[in-house]
Amino acid sequence: MPTAPDNRSTRSASDAAGERRWDAIATAFAEFADTLVADFDVLDFLHQVTVRCSEVLGVSAAGVLLSDQRGNLRTAAASSERTHLLELLQLQTGEGPCPECFRTGEPVAVPNLKAPAATVRWPEFAQAASALGYGSVHALPMRLRGDVIGALNLFDTEYGPLPPATHRLGQALTDVATIGLLQARAVDDRVVLARQLRHALDSRVVIEQAKGVLAERTGLDMHECFELLRSAARNRNRRVADLARAIVDSTETR
Template identity: 30%
Template sequence: MTNELHDVQADADDLRSSLVDLAALVTGARGLPELLQLVAVYAAKAIPGADGAGVTLLRIERPDNRVEALAASDPFVAEIDEIQYVTVNEGPCITAALERRTVRSGSLGGEKMWPRFGPRVGRLGIHSALSLPLLLPGQVVGAINVYARGKDVFDDHAQELGELFAAPAAVAVHNAHTLSQAIALTSQLQTALATRPVIDEAVGLLRSRTGVTSQEARERLREMSQREHVKMIDIAQHLVDEAVRRARARHTDG
């Protein structure tokens, strides 16, 4: 009984420590891949019996259950995720996300829920899995996948601790993903703002040379870009640079 109480206390301490680490993550200071990997590491620490864990961002509204991002605490987890998402497109994470419920297995090699996934993973020496959906109101962010080499490793206690960890983890992962998308959009807008003057100059050059409208000039730039397999901004920059070179040559000759 004393050992059991010690184990329960140790599990509670591990969960508490992992939640403290999770709360300390500052999404702005890390990229999405690094943050997801840290969440995976903390999950493996928080759930008793885990040999490794992975975090998946999964778009389940798409027919192919498209994976947006993956992270693993250990290389063997990455190998399992490759099987799940690329090779067979079935497994505990996909089930957990689609059905919005925790799923677990203690004998993956003979698991009937995933007849293609289970045997492949069992042959790798991984027999237990616990998958926890990352849920927000009205939304599935993805899932945490926890694996162990032994059979029947994850019991009700492990599942309870996993679900306690998954709730704040869903918020952290969602916030990190949202921030990552915002940063990418900002970068795209900055690029667009930086390239627009050059494209406008190229449009003006084409209009003065050919008498076409602004829309027709832009379409010509687009056609040149596609035909030459060169970015539109590079085509525009070349036209502007060439016009400047010719103007300077005429000035020198004069």
């Protein structure tokens, strides 16, 4: 008499994978909401948002663009260096899903970057993203009610739309990150909010300069230099931007 297959090991592995995914989702929500701390660092927070979203949503990379006090988009964070370059390209050309998402306040989906719908709409961006190995990109608005402060870009090497459940989870994570960012920035005082966001975006310029200095000194690539900078700042209990400024000013060597 044939023996029935034992599916217990398969179920066990599936259950373990499911538990790890739910744990990652819970961790992401907890981190995005926990911004009312004395040493809150907005740039480190936004970088963590991009890293967590790419992990939890199963995409290749993520990036964040935020608006300054004049309503202009500026690059704020990216989970990888090549994603950062694409964020800069979107700002320089005005092309891409992130600027459109910010202007309309609605999600933008590009399931195939090589399709005419993308190449005609955003020729430079679509070509650059494809050249870097990405097949699809989606943008989710960072908004509180009617106030849109930026957008989250999700890049993937695979083609196709986000599954509906993944899209809903991505927007939920984006909404919580937006609320966490705003509550840490005195949401009731728009002047304070604008000033603090401007400081964070200006600090990004100094960080890019410090990455260049570290790259020249160490021979590491730009992504590795940023991770080195973040790690050194945490070990020394300093803000990333403060350490970056010290490296640019040559008062710190590493």
